[in-house]
Amino acid sequence: RLGRMLVGYSSSSEDEGEAGSELCFFRLPVPHCLLTMFPDDVDPQTEDSSLHGGRIRSFKHERGNWATYVYLPYHPVEEFGEFLDELLAAVKTHGVVLTPQEEFHISLSQTVVLRHHWIQPFTQSLKTGLAHCKRFMCSAEKLKVYCNAEKTRTFLSMEVCTGHAQLMDLIQIVDRTMTDFRLETFYKDPSFHVSLAWCPGDATVQMQECLQQLQTLVDDHEEGPFTLRLDCVELRCRTGNKTFCFPLDS
Template sequence: MLVGYSSSSEEEEEEEDSEAAVGLNSCSRKCQEEDDDNDLCPVRKKPKTEEQDTKTRLPLPGCLLAMFPDEVDTQTEDSSLHGGRVRSFKHERGNWATYVYLPYHPEEEFRELLEELLSAARARGVDLTPQEEFHLSLSQTVVLRHHWIQPFTQSLRADLAHCKRFVCSAGKLKVYCNAEGTRTFLGMEVYTGHAQLLDLVRVVDRTMMEFRLETFYKEPSFHVSLAWCVGDLTAQMKGCLQELQRVVDEHEEGPFRLRLDGVELRCRTGNKTFRFPLET
């Protein structure tokens, strides 16, 4: 019978293994004795498979890692690597943080004003970190799957193709805190161009709804974030807001007014940036 054959083979293998083990132990003892006498016992070579296992393994290619989108990169979750900032949602491979915005290109006068604001806030016990780049958000930050990027940006491009260029201005300081209470921002709120910005939000929201993503706030406060700090320091920042506004209003020859030229919108998704020129 097949079962009997299998059992017999296993017994024979066990007997052979047992005999080999006895022989190996005998050889080991002999080598040890010879080694004690004259150190002439040859070193037993490692099996080939054992040598291969001890070698350093090569890292998996990125294309293979991308096949497992649910695996979390723990390094990207370390807030100490991001100035203490905490993510609003976990970073997962295959998920891309995405938002639409109007870029602001600061001039030298703006940078001088920002230094004065940071110094004035620091004197009141609020240590702010300036933004690395400046923009006006026209969407919330949403999670976009990698394979959605192309159709998502194509939809945005088609919807924004007939939107007109415009100009908007900002000048009033305002304090903002994210929904999680992990960061507080000092921003400069828009006071002209509000209607045009609302029109753009409606266009962007159409694409968001098409992909079942969260739309923008119902009553948005359009602003450019200037600086931030970790945690919910809304009360402390509001306490020195009047003094900071005075810095803006009395800057050099007169009140500073931030001007945004609505020439193009941009969409940042992961490490990619897409540009959508507005119609002249």
């Protein structure tokens, strides 16, 4: 065991025998090289929300617990950045400052906690279940506001309008794995969406007040409504700092 206690024996003379012996306990410091041998169990994040733009964990981090979720990635087209800037500027005039998402995706699971030794069997279960799922297309073009259950973050998102049936098929497979590991399944009547940007706290009321104006920007885009089109060719599972990819059958 790392950092075990060493026991030292000392005696003033051999003639004192056991009565004169003393037990000295002390703990050696663990070398830095040993502390860094197992980085998989170390989460570099802290509980300080100021280091994460105001984001707050939905559950407390514990060593060996890995936050895990399953999703379909969206790869933005070239004009997406300019379009998003327009939306954020319009929201700002209503007193709400939004931060763009670092990545864009459709969630297919809630965020759950995996123990480190569950990762391999969990991802293998997903791979097996998804082996015969076909690729498909889906799209989103209607803006919608969401707030998480803890009321710590508000999201401006685009709701999926096509591909709902195929997404529900994937949810059944992901839920089956969640159930096998006694983890929470997805929402019973999910509203599939791609989150575009967020702000801390519950800003639902302010966002709803300007939602129609924002939707007009979507509908009156240069060449018709601005639509997010997702070519769903693979699922991904993010667990801690690892990402697993599961290609769908062509």
